[in-house]
Amino acid sequence: MVRISTFALSLLAASALVEPASAAGPPIAYAKEVGSGFSIFVTNPNGTGTLKLYSGPSKNSLVLDMNPALSGGFNELAVVASRATGFKIIRYSDAGVVQPIQNFDDGCYVDSLDYHPTNGSLLVVRRCNNPQLVELRIWSGGSYGAPIASTDGMNNSYRSARWLGDGSGFLVRYGEVGVGTVIQRRNMSNPSTPSPVWSSTDLGAALNLDTARCAGALDSSCMKFLYGDGADRVHEVRYSDFGMESDTVVIANGWGGRYSPDNSRILHRVRVKNGFTLNVTNPQQETAAKAVYNDADWRP
Known part of the structure; x- marks a missing residue:
C-alpha cells in the first residue's frame, strides 16, 4: 500500500484550501x-x-x-x-x-505514448536501431507485450497512436512513401487488421493526433479525433464504422489540440511573436x- x-x-490540505474548485x-x-x-x-x-x-x-x-x-x-x-x-x-x-x-529504458526511442482510459497500460510507438524497426506495442506492469504491428521504418512508418475513448481499440497515424498518410482504426479484438478513417496524399499530414473521451461504450459522441495540419489549424474529424464522415477546422489558430474530459473544450497552443500561449476553448481562455x-x- x-x-x-x-x-x-x-x-x-493547504492546496485544497487555496483551490476549492480543484479537489483533484x-x-x-x-x-x-x-x-x-x-x-x-x-x-x-x-x-x-x-x-x-x-x-x-x-x-x-x-x-x-x-x-x-x-x-x-x-x-x-x-x-x-x-x-x-x-x-x-x-x-x-x-x-x-x-x-x-x-x-523504463530498453534502449529504444519512444515516439508516442498514450494511457489506456481505465487500466493504466500504455500504447507505445517504439523506434529501435538494432535491429532497425518501428513498432506498436502495449506496455503494462513494467514490460512490453508482443508487437501489434512493425516495420523497418524505411518506406513506411508509424508516428503516433491514441486509444479510442472506451479502450476497445486505437487510432494510429501511418505514413508510406508514395502513398501519403492514413489514420488507421484498429480494434483490440483483431488489432492486426486496420480500417482507414482518414487519409491524405501528404506524408507530413495529421500532426498531434488526439481521440475524444468516452463516459461508456464507444458511440457517435466520441467517435471523433483532432489533428493539426501544420498550418496553425486544428481539425476535428468525425467517423463511423464505415470511415470518415466529416473533417472540420475547429481552431483557426492553434497547435496540438487535446480534448477536455467531457470533449467540450480543447487545450491548444496559440502562436504569438517568439513563442506560443497555452489556451483552452469555450470560452477561449489563456492557461x-x-x-x-x-x-x-x-x-x-
Whole structure:
C-alpha cells in the first residue's frame, strides 16, 4: 500500500484550501522551455494553482501523457525526452509532491505514448536501431507485450497512436512513401487488421493526433479525433464504422489540440511573436502566458 507522509498530507490540505474548485489537483500538465531544457508544470484551465513537477535534461524537448486513472492514490504521467531512450513515470500528489521517478529504458526511442482510459497500460510507438524497426506495442506492469504491428521504418512508418475513448481499440497515424498518410482504426479484438478513417496524399499530414473521451461504450459522441495540419489549424474529424464522415477546422489558430474530459473544450497552443500561449476553448481562455511549449495534456 502506498503511504503519504504527514508533510505531504499537510501540503495537500493547504492546496485544497487555496483551490476549492480543484479537489483533484490541477488537471492540465504541460512542458515549457526553461533555460536550456524543458520542465513540466501542472495548472488549472484558468492558469491558477500552477505547480512545477519535473525538470528534463538539457537540450531535450518533452512529450507527456496523463493517466486517466489514479495510481495508488496519486496522479501519474508518462514522459519522454526527445534525445533519450525509454520513458519515465512520474507520480505526484494533488499538492505537487513528487514520488521517486521510475525509469523504463530498453534502449529504444519512444515516439508516442498514450494511457489506456481505465487500466493504466500504455500504447507505445517504439523506434529501435538494432535491429532497425518501428513498432506498436502495449506496455503494462513494467514490460512490453508482443508487437501489434512493425516495420523497418524505411518506406513506411508509424508516428503516433491514441486509444479510442472506451479502450476497445486505437487510432494510429501511418505514413508510406508514395502513398501519403492514413489514420488507421484498429480494434483490440483483431488489432492486426486496420480500417482507414482518414487519409491524405501528404506524408507530413495529421500532426498531434488526439481521440475524444468516452463516459461508456464507444458511440457517435466520441467517435471523433483532432489533428493539426501544420498550418496553425486544428481539425476535428468525425467517423463511423464505415470511415470518415466529416473533417472540420475547429481552431483557426492553434497547435496540438487535446480534448477536455467531457470533449467540450480543447487545450491548444496559440502562436504569438517568439513563442506560443497555452489556451483552452469555450470560452477561449489563456492557461499559460507566452513561452515555448512542447506538449500538453488534460487529465480526466
